[in-house]
Amino acid sequence: MLAVEKITLNYETTLTGCETLPVFGWIITSSLRDVQQRSWRLQLSAQEDFAQCLFDSGEMHDDRSSNIELPDVACQHSTRYFVRVHITDNHGEESGWSPAATFITGLPAQAWQGVFISAETPQDKDNSKGTLLRHAFSLSDGDDIVSAVVHASALGLYQLWINGEKVGRDELSPGWTSYHHHLLYQTWDVTEHLREGENVIGAMVGAGWYKGDMSFNRYRNYYGQQTGFICHMVVTLRDGSQRIIATDAHWQGCDDAILFAEIYDGEVYDARREQRGWSEPAFSAGHWRAVTTLAAETSVLQPQTACPVQEIERLAPCSIIATPKGETVLDFGQNLSGWVEFRVRGAAGERVVLRHFEVLDAEGNVYLANLRTAKQCIDYTLRGEGEECYHPHFTFQGFRYVLIERWPGTPTRDDFVAVVLHSAMTPTGHIETSNADLNQLHHNIMWGLKGNFVDIPTDCPQRDERLGWTGDAQIFCRTASYLMQTRTFFAKWLTDLQHDQTPEGGVPHVIPDILTGKCDNDRFLSHGRTHSAAAWADAAVINPWTLYLMYGDKQTLARQYGSMKAWVEFMHDNAVENQWSWKLQFGDWVALDAKEGSYFGATPNELTCMAYYALSTLLLAKSAKALGNDVDHTHYQALHTAIVESFRNEFFTATGRLAARTQTAHILALYFQLVPDAHRERTVQTLLELLAENDGHLVTGFVGTPYFCHALSENGQADAAWQLLMKEDFPSWLYQVKAGATTIWEHWDGVKPDGTMWSPDMNSFNHYAYGAIGEWLYRVAAGINTEEHAPGFKSSVLRPIPGGGLTWLKARYGSVYGDIAVHWTQEPARDGLQSITLEVDIPPNTHSMVILDGAQTLLDTDGLDFAPVDGGYSAQVGSGHYRVIWQR
Structure with missing residues (x-):
């Protein structure tokens, strides 16, 4: 039976506050194999029964079921809308109308009637206390309320309260952004919170990221010296009229029982000072004071449509x-x-x-x-x-x-x-295997994400840092996008990256950028060295491209394209013969081949800079092609070719020896396709030698580690990749598991084998960067991968590579089209051949290339038409469940 299981709006199941029509998609279910959508019809209405439609697409004869943009439709602000879809497929089945999805429109900048108000004064600039704000209003008995929608934000952090109840489940709102350019507001339907007669709307407000102590330098008031709050509530009545309740000078304020609240230091709360019932109509606020209005711009307000903390x-x-x-x-x-x-x-x-x-x-x-x-x-x-x-x-x-x-x-x-x-992100990835330690590693990777995706992708959540380091976010982006639906999360963060970029295109080390101008006494970051480090700044290019691959997200790619191009041009402007550098380079950060007492790995910065210059230029060229910009595609493709040639001339001898004899140098050269074809085998063998010299262990840092297993498995060394992954002694991923870790550590030896600690100046036990191995687990061990020509897993490649001594592995990934599942089992070899059973699930309206890596004999093909290919067999497969058995 054909059905539309759910509709997605900007890749989410519900949206609040969108100022433009979302991008639509839907997930299809069917009991049949090889299901392809033939047509769709979408209706948009302000009425739940769709009695009148604001938009009706009519029957559209195409197979798109994701990333669908509608023509401009005149939606009213602060209004709930309903969407439903009907489809047909290639088997002649019809779905019937889907369950409706809903979204609430936001408030355009010109429509805001509220102003920012504060219960603080300029004398409070060094205080981190909490304050309360309230406003009473009346709805008469004759007011027949149809709906009430409120939009609110703060300079600082806030909670919204109406009639004694906290509104919504969000915490730490409005989150952390580049506030002077990009301040998020939140939207809620508060119809059920209102009553006839007296009502009270109010807010609790705290310092948060806006004016609190921030970064390891402990500067405060980075964005401003007073907290503030703004709201605009639209109450729609049965007769079509509207009441607007908005912040103004008539509101009242008071100090809260929160005597102190800071991101790093915690909270001091005196319950004896609570203003009990402060947001209820019966409360007497005669002792409260008048608020002040702030000259803060409302033009920077943008909707947070999803993904709140x-x-x-x-x-x-x-x-x-x-x-x-x-x-x-x-x-x-x-x-x-x-x-x-x-x-x-x-x-x-x-x-x-x-x-x-x-x-x-x-x-x-x-x-x-x-x-x-x-x-x-x-x-x-x-x-x-x-x-x-x-x-x-x-x-x-x-x-x-x-x-x-x-x-x-x-x-x-x-x-x-x-x-x-x-x-709040939708979980999309799950892996379970026959090895308990590997399962715990996956658990630790997931909890590393949970612990650090608190509105921005932080490096760590515990010490006096918790900053949006670009390198960490770049390294982990693909893994994170298997584990959770991260499109909304990263798109928001990338908006701030674009805002905080230097006029020349340089990318700050942390986003939002609170280091620039505040690090004059820092041993690393003084003298303007707060931006443009290779592998860190490349988040400007790698992350938007990753969202395009994982979700087919052209919207973020297009919006970030100027930022991506500016970063590549920054490297180009600072390059001599395609070699570039900039003040401070982190290189292979905290690699174990660093000199004693140093955080900087042994791989030369010149090599790392040029390698990432090549990668970002290539991805920019691909992005230009995806966006239909043929001129830029041709230009940057040629620039990439020139950079690769320069890299080879600079770092490879005529006989194929790579000048830098480190694991990371060889990993980058291989994975970024920088090795001349004639020298690839030598480069692979040297990498294996470097592994052997360290008893099969890695000594890589932030730059080399994410790609190590990929560099091996993509070059015929999958067994070596599995062996590296399954190492249990220091240094290894499973060493941390054996030591009792429940998240990923900052250092391979955060706790040393003798039980002592790494230096406390930088020893986080929740630092997701090395969890980037998760990408290899999904893409290679489970074999779930997308294709660039049909991103978002519209066309997938399922090519699992069993190994590691596992007897079975189960993986599931929730793509924008539905769940992709892989389950393989392998039996001990008999007569020199190993029997492998592979079960796959492919969602409707997609297809996959299933590749049996290393297959020699096919025992059961489940009706699929496999053909021999180099190193195995492959078959083009439509949607459905399949079970294949082969020997290798």
Whole structure:
């Protein structure tokens, strides 16, 4: 039976606040094989029953079911719309109308009637307290409310409240952006929150990223010195008229019970100072003060249509530990980002003090040194009225353990729960194998994403940093996009990358950029060295291209194209004979072949810079082609050819020896296709020699590690790639697993084999970069890959490469067309041949090239027409479930 399972709007299932029509798509289900869509019809209406349609496409005879852009339709702002789809397929079946998807339109800049208001004064510039804002309004008995939609944002962080209830599930809104250019507002349907008669709308506001202490240099007030809040609520009545409730000078303000709230340091809260009932009509606000209006631009307001930070799950403590030093510690069993919620009883004035941290030291005691100056502390003063429940508001912590420094009475496990916070993204990837350690590695990679995708892709969530390092985000982008639907998340971050780019096209090391102009005394970043490092700045090109590959997302590619081109031109402008460099280069960061006491790996920066220059130029040429820009495609393709030729002349001898004898140099040369064909075999063999010299272990850092297994498996060395992955002793991915890690570490030896720690100045235990091996697990071990000519997995390649001593592997990836699944099992070799069973699921309206790598004999083809190819067999396959058995 043919059906449309769900409709997607900008790759999400629901949108709020969109100012332009979203890009539409839908996922098709069918019990038949080889299902291809033949036609579709889409209707858009402001009525749930579609009695009147604002737009009706009519029957469209094409096979598109993703990335569909409609002509301009005149939608009203602050209005809910409904979308439904009907399709037919190549078997003559019809789907019937799909369930409706909904979206709420946003508020154009010119329509905002609210202004930014603040309960702070300029004298509060060094304070990080919380404030409250409120406004009472009346809806008469005759007001028949049809809908109420509110749009809100803040300079700082905020929570919106109406009539005593928090609106929505979002936390840490409006998130962190390049606020002076790009400030997100949130949109909610609040119809159910309103009542006849008196109503109150209000907000809690905190410092957040806007004016709090930020970065390892601990500068504050980077964007401004006063917090602010803005909202605009549209109440639509049955007669078609509208009431507007917006922020203005008539609102009232007051200090909150939040005495202090900072991203790094935590929250101080005195429950005795709560303004109980402050957002309810019955509250007396006579003692509240007048607010001030701020001269902040509303033109920078842009809608956050999806992907807010939310509570995603809750974890109970595994145990309460008494350390050898007598400390009382909660163990939640998982390194995470979020906060602790607790319930407590005690007398007024008693306190709860909690310190959050990641690991115990070798003796089993509390270890705080790697937090550097971040306090990660919650200090709560009881009001003394029965059971009190509390969680923080405007901070988050990175932790597995919590030190209970103060608690009235004796704490129990039931008093606490860890609340996991991260950007709300749809999970799309899952891998399970016969090896428990490999499963734990995948778990750790996933939790590295969860812990660091808190509105921006941070390097780490616990110490006084938590910045959007471009290198980390670039390295991990493809892996992240297998694990979660990251299109919205990265598209938002890339918008800020474009805003924060230098006028010359240079790309800051962190996005949003809060380092430029604030690092004069930093040993690395002084003298303007806060932008344009190879592999870091290349996020400007690699990440938009990755979104195009994974989702077929031409919209982000087109929007970022100017930024991509500016970065490549920056390299070109600073190159001499295609060799470029810029002030500070991180190179193969924290590689194990670095000199003693150095973070910089042994691979020459000249090689790394030129390799990434070649890669970004190639991807820019491909992007130009995808966008139909033939002139740029030809130009940058020629530039790429010239860079590759220069690379070969500079770094390869006539006999094929690569001048830099490091693992990373050979990995980049191979994976970026920089090796002359005549010298490829020698380069591969040298890489194997470099592995053997380190007893089969990697010594790579941030640049070489993501591509190591790819460089091997793409060059006939899949067994070597599996052996590298499955190493269990230091340094290796599974060494961390064996050491009890629940996330990915910053260093291969964050905890050394003897139990001692790496230097505390830079030793995060939740640092996702090395989790980039996840891409290899999905693309090679499971074999799930897309094709550039049909991105978004419209056409996929399923080419699993079993190995690693596994007896089975199951993988599933939720593409924009539906789930792609691979399940392989392998039996021990008999008579020199190994039997492999492969089951695949291919979603409707797509097709796949299934390749049986190394197959010699086909035992069961399930009706598929396999043909011999170099190194195996292949078949072009339509949608459906298939089971194939072969021998190799």
